[in-house]
Amino acid sequence: MSLPSSSDSPVPQSTSSEAGSVQDKVLFSVITICRNSEGTLGTALKSLAAQTYTNWEWIMVDGASTDGSVAHASILEGKGVRQTVISEPDRGIYEAMNKGVRRARGTYVHFLNADDLYHDPRVLEDIALALERNSFPDLLYGDIVVVDPAGKESNYISPEPENALREMVCGCLPHQGCFASLNLFNQTVGLFHEEYRTAGDYDWMIRALVSDNVRTYHLPRLVARYCSAGASSKLESSLPESFAVLNKNIALQQALGTQGILEAYQQQVLSLRLQIQQLQTRETSLAKQLQNAKERLAQANQKKDTLRAKIDAGKTRQSASWMPKWLRPGNPKTSDQKGADNQP
Structure with a gap:
C-alpha cells in the first residue's frame, strides 16, 4: 500500500x-x-x-x-x-x-x-x-x-x-x-x-x-x-464492557451530569436514525435500479429469442436450397404434389 x-x-x-x-x-x-x-x-x-x-x-x-x-x-x-x-x-x-x-x-x-x-x-x-x-x-x-x-x-x-x-x-x-x-x-x-x-x-x-x-x-x-x-x-463483546466502564466512572458522570449524558445519547440516536434513513433511501434507489435492470434484461432476452428464430429459419432455408422449389419447406405445392404422387 x-x-x-x-x-x-x-x-x-x-x-x-x-x-x-x-x-x-x-x-x-x-x-x-x-x-x-x-x-x-x-x-x-x-x-x-x-x-x-x-x-x-x-x-x-x-x-x-x-x-x-x-x-x-x-x-x-x-x-x-x-x-x-x-x-x-x-x-x-x-x-x-x-x-x-x-x-x-x-x-x-x-x-x-x-x-x-x-x-x-x-x-x-x-x-x-x-x-x-x-x-x-x-x-x-x-x-x-x-x-x-x-x-x-x-x-x-x-x-x-x-x-x-x-x-x-x-x-x-x-x-x-x-x-x-x-x-x-x-x-x-x-x-x-x-x-x-x-x-x-x-x-x-x-x-x-x-x-x-x-x-x-x-x-x-x-x-x-x-x-x-x-x-x-466487535460490538457484541466490546459494547457491554464499554458500558460497564461508563457506568462506574463517577468522575465522568459528575463532569457531564445526567442531562449532559442524556443529550449525548440523544445526539447519537439522531445520528443513527439519519444514517438509517439514508440507507433506506439508498435501498429504495437500488431496488428501482434492479427492477429497471431486470426489465432491460427481459427485453434483451426477447430480442435474442427473436434473432435466434430468424437465424434458425435462415439455416432451414439454406439447408433446403438444393431441393427443387416445389419441394422446399413452406411451398404450398409440396404437400399437393406429394399427395398426387401417392395416387394409384
Missing part, C-alpha cells in the same frame, strides 16, 4: 530549522502490539521507516507469535534508532500495552499496532512541531482514516477538547490518533487496567479526560489509518 503525500495534510509546512530544533525536544516511543500479524505488520513498519522525523524509538511487544511476525523487525534495521523486541505470552492486549509503556524512554508514546499505519511520511514531524507550538500538551490527538473489513474508507474527525469528554459517552478518541506524554502513564493517569479485554483504552482515555491536570490539544490532521476489524470493533 502506498502512502499518501504530505500535501493531504492541512498543517503548514515546517522549515528545516524548525524541524531540526524540535528533534532534540521530542522523542517518540512508538509501540507495536501484535500476535501472528505477519500479513499486515510489514506495511505498518514501512510507514514508520518512511517518516521524515528521525527521533523515535520502536518497541515491539509480540504475544509469542507462531508465524513470521518477529522477523519483520528487520525492516527497521539501519534506521539508527533504539529497538526493543519482546516476544512472550501475555494475558491480553492491555498487559502487552503496559509492557511497552514500561520500556518506553521517550517523551511521548504512540501505539502503532500491526493493522495500523501512519497516514503519510510527515506525520511524526508535524506532530512534534504541533507539540512545540502548543507548549507540549499532555495529550495531543489528531484524526484518522477508518478502513472497514470490506476496504471502504471513512475519515474520523476528532472533537475539540471542550467536546472530547462528551464524545466518550457514545464513542472514544481512537488511540491510533493519540500521542500521550509518558508522564501520563507514569504519574497522572497510570497504566491500562489489565482486567479489561476490549475497553482498557476507553477506560484510560476517560480517566485522562476527567483529570484537571491533563491538558489536551486537537490537531486537525489525518495521522493514521486504522483497520476496524480488531477485537475492540
